Amino acid sequence: MNQVVKQTKPQEPWxxxxxxxxxxxxxxxxxxxxxCQRLIPPxxxxxxxxxxxxxxxxxxxxxxxxxxxxxxxxxxxxxxxxMTCEPSQIMMGMSAETFWGGLEGNAExxxxxxxxxxxxxxxxxxxxxxxxxxxxxxAKKVAALTPYQPIGDKQxxxxxxxxxxxxxxxxxxxxxxxxxxAHTPPREVIDVxxxxxxxxxxxAIVQAGTNLTTIDLFPTLEKQLxxxxxxxxxxxxxxxxxxxxxxxxxxxxxxLLEKF
Numbered sequence: 001m002n003q004v005v006k007q008t009k010p011q012e013p014w015x016x017x018x019x020x021x022x023x024x025x026x027x028x029x030x031x032x033x034x035x036c037q038r039l040i041p042p043x044x045x046x047x048x049x050x051x052x053x054x055x056x057x058x059x060x061x062x063x064x065x066x067x068x069x070x071x072x073x074x075x076x077x078x079x080x081x082x083m084t085c086e087p088s089q090i091m092m093g094m095s096a097e098t099f100w101g102g103l104e105g106n107a108e109x110x111x112x113x114x115x116x117x118x119x120x121x122x123x124x125x126x127x128x129x130x131x132x133x134x135x136x137x138x139a140k141k142v143a144a145l146t147p148y149q150p151i152g153d154k155q156x157x158x159x160x161x162x163x164x165x166x167x168x169x170x171x172x173x174x175x176x177x178x179x180x181x182a183h184t185p186p187r188e189v190i191d192v193x194x195x196x197x198x199x200x201x202x203x204a205i206v207q208a209g210t211n212l213t214t215i216d217l218f219p220t221l222e223k224q225l226x227x228x229x230x231x232x233x234x235x236x237x238x239x240x241x242x243x244x245x246x247x248x249x250x251x252x253x254x255x256l257l258e259k260f
Contacts, residue, residue, distance in 0.1 A: 018043030019244040022082035024075065025093030028053045028178040031213035032093035035233040038215060039257070041241070041248040047085050048093070051078035056178040061151040067178065068097060079116040090117055091240045095126030095208045095232050096148065099155040103162040122243050126232045129239035130206050131163050136260045137228045139204035143197040144170040145189065147181040147209035156208050171196050173212075181211035189214060193221055193229065204228040206235075219254045228255055 018041065025032045027050045036046045051074040057063040071094070082090065090113065092098060098106050106127040113123055134142060142165045144156050153172040160167045171192050175181045189212070197205050204227055207214050214231040222229045231254070238256050241248065250257040 016043065016045035016088070018246055019088045019241075020045050020047060020085060021089050021091055021240055021244075022047045022049055022085060022087035023091045023093045024049055024051065024078045024082060025210065026051060026053045026071065026178060028056050029093060029211045030182045031211040032233055034213050035215045035231070036237065039234075039237050039250060039253065041246050044241070044246060047082065047087060049078040049082040051075045053178055057176070058149060058178055058181075059176050061149050064096075064149045064151050068100060071097065076112075076116055079113060083117060087121065089240050089244050090121060090123045091236050092123070092125045093210050093233075093236070095210050096152055096155070098125040098127040099152075099159045099208065102155070102158040105155075106159060122240075124236050124240045124243060126208065126210065126236055127159050129235040130160075130208070130230065130232060132239050133228075133230050133235040133256055134165065134204055134206065136256065137204055139165070139228065141166045141168060141201055141203045143168045143199075143202045143205050145192055145197060145205065145207045145212075146170060146172045147175040147184065147212045148172045149174055160206075168199065168201050169197060175209075175212075178211065181209055182213070184212055186217055189217060190221065194225075198225055198227075202227070204230065206230045206232070208232050210236075215253060219252055222255055230254070230256055 033048055055066050055070045058067055098109055110123055146153055146156055153170040157167050157170045210233055218229040218231055234254050
């Protein structure tokens, strides 16, 4: 006698029931995963998809441009792979390309991603996340830290300015490679924030460059200076959580995740 199996409606997986976040990051990057692994709300899962960086040299403006050109060809493959885990949200774990070309360039970059991801899934970019973070604090006058060469700093300045902020200064650390960004000594970051970026004319300080993790430094500096200091990884994580309806607060990881 044949047994009749009753068909049931497919259910949402219990793993990642509140959100399955696909993170698109460079093969050279170790900072993004370090930060994400410190912020894991119950029911949320991280899914990291790397795109190949064939040319990690960032030693001057020309090499920085070559880096940007090279990753434009490999990002779509990582996006394609990410979609197979049926994510709730796409989070970009790289930032330079999201600032390139200012406000319009970020929009064009997002549209290129949508050619792979479609229109139904949300996409968080570093540029959009920093803008949303600054708006949450009501900041108007900002300064920025990057690991970039001058050509990259100009793109960050342009995006922030076109988004409506008064930019007092952008300081780039001029890291030699995409990999060496992660090896920046904490004391160097602290020195730039305290002695080059902070001032009475600055409401908030932001940091670009996702391989430069500052999640362990900036919460203390915020209390010391009494103003928001926002790492790009924290901004993208916060923006992604709030977009998918995860409103958990985290104490000790910066004001953005504590207050909003």
